[in-house]
Amino acid sequence: MHFSYILSTLIASASLVIAVPAADSTVHVDSSLRLIKTSELDPGTWVTEEEKIVEYVAKNINFIDVTDITNATTLARLSTPPSELVARAAAVTYPSTLTHQTQANAIIAQLSQTKPKSWLTTLTNYYNRYYRSTYGTQAGAWLLSEIKTVASTNPAIVVSTFTHSYSQPSIIVKIPGTSSNLIIVGAHYDSTGGSSTAKGPGADDNGSGVVTQMEALRVLANAKFAPKNTIELHFYSGEEGGLLGSADVFKSYSSAGKTVLAMVCQDMTGYSPSGKVSVYTDYSDAGLLAYVRKCVTAYTGLAYTSDSCGYGCSDHASAYSNGFPTTYVCDEPIRTSSPYIHSPQDTYATISFDAVLRHSKFTVGFLVEASYI
Numbered sequence: 211m212h213f214s215y216i217l218s219t220l221i222a223s224a225s226l227v228i229a230v231p232a233a234d235s236t237v238h239v240d241s242s243l244r245l246i247k248t249s250e251l252d253p254g255t256w257v258t259e260e261e262k263i264v265e266y267v268a269k270n271i272n273f274i275d276v277t278d279i280t281n282a283t284t285l286a287r288l289s290t291p292p293s294e295l296v297a298r299a300a301a302v303t304y305p306s307t308l309t310h311q312t313q314a315n316a317i318i319a320q321l322s323q324t325k326p327k328s329w330l331t332t333l334t335n336y337y338n339r340y341y342r343s344t345y346g347t348q349a350g351a352w353l354l355s356e357i358k359t360v361a362s363t364n365p366a367i368v369v370s371t372f373t374h375s376y377s378q379p380s381i382i383v384k385i386p387g388t389s390s391n392l393i394i395v396g397a398h399y400d401s402t403g404g405s406s407t408a409k410g411p412g413a414d415d416n417g418s419g420v421v422t423q424m425e426a427l428r429v430l431a432n433a434k435f436a437p438k439n440t441i442e443l444h445f446y447s448g449e450e451g452g453l454l455g456s457a458d459v460f461k462s463y464s465s466a467g468k469t470v471l472a473m474v475c476q477d478m479t480g481y482s483p484s485g486k487v488s489v490y491t492d493y494s495d496a497g498l499l500a501y502v503r504k505c506v507t508a509y510t511g512l513a514y515t516s517d518s519c520g521y522g523c524s525d526h527a528s529a530y531s532n533g534f535p536t537t538y539v540c541d542e543p544i545r546t547s548s549p550y551i552h553s554p555q556d557t558y559a560t561i562s563f564d565a566v567l568r569h570s571k572f573t574v575g576f577l578v579e580a581s582y583i
């Protein structure tokens with residue numbers, strides 16, 4: 211209650227808001243504590259790193275770690291229900307038809323399941339990819355090296371790391387366009403098994419999203435695809451710690467004044483009893499949502515399903531809180547999604563590579579189409 215008052219008062223003031231996380235010294239006694247929010251109206255709770263995983267992630271309670279978020283506009287968006295937000299002045303207008311299917315389908319024809327199987331084997335063989343563990347750092351180093359190899363068939367592609375306050379970096383792949391406006395797809399590569407020390411193979415969550423994007427990168431690089439808008443593929447760290455990696459990346463893009471035309475988050479792409487791609491509707495830009503649905507239908511040849519996943523459910527929430535248009539594409543509605551995530555049972559054996567391939571087709575189709583927006 212006390213903190214609720216401080217937070218809501220300070221949000222009104224940009225100059226004071228920087229003091230929010232440290233302001234209440236009676237609560238914030240331990241500098242290692244982190245402030246997390248589970249909804250817009252939740253004033254926030256100070257927890258340890260271990261509590262985040264054991265009391266929230268393992269119990270599938272979504273949250274956002276707001277400790278290091280200082281931008282008053284971003285904090286206000288994190289505390290305002292979407293229904294009460296005023297629409298952005300200059301929303302992006304997305305095309306009403308898809309016009310580059312011949313070009314996209316020629317690249318899609320090169321997709322296969324071979325590399326995704328091999329990459330997911332390596333990723334799930336790490337004991338876990340927890341963002342504060344040595345395994346998580348090792349997994350990041352392997353991923354960086356493998357992504358560089360995949361991208362090397364097109365020397366125009368730039369692979370870089372984005373460092374954070376913890377050791378596991380995010381990885382950003384840029385396919386430069388003639389315009390600096392950005393089309394982004396993102397998935398997180400960290401994982402957890404339900405505590406900092408538990409085995410966490412993270413096959414569906416979210417090794418699957420990672421290898422989906424790597425396979426899309428492989429065929430786009432081989433095709434020397436040269437976009438109009440700049441394409442970025444993001445591989446975030448620290449998602450399970452409350453969207454830490456993506457929060458830093460989009461904070462930086464916001465303060466640098468970058469123009470993001472679309473950000474599509476794609477976590478969990480490998481477990482799909484329905485056999486259809488699901489497009490989630492909450493925290494989504496309405497125009498982008500409609501456009502992404504068109505791309506799903508055209509490039510997977512199948513209808514889409516829909517669901518919503520609540521506050522802070524994945525990295526698109528970081529794009530959203532920084533005011534960028536975003537949506538979230540998943541392998542299944544929540545009710546029928548993988549029962550194994552955030553546990554040692556989220557293994558390679560549970561993964562459908564048909565589902566992974568379906569998402570790679572969508573990813574390539576979407577990136578080719580959106581690169582012309």
Ligand SMILES: *[C@@H]1O[C@H](CO)[C@@H](O)[C@H](O)[C@H]1NC(C)=O
Nearest residue numbers: 281283284464465531532533
């Ligand atoms: C804070 O975020 C807003 C949009 O989310 C952005 O326009 C502004 O430049 C940011 N301020 C700073 C100081 O980065």
Ligand SMILES: *[C@@H]1O[C@H](CO)[C@@H](O)[C@H](O)[C@H]1NC(C)=O
Nearest residue numbers: 415416450477478523524551
């Ligand atoms: C992958 O990441 C998020 C966060 O854990 C999680 O909610 C989901 O379980 C997995 N996929 C998603 C959504 O990101």
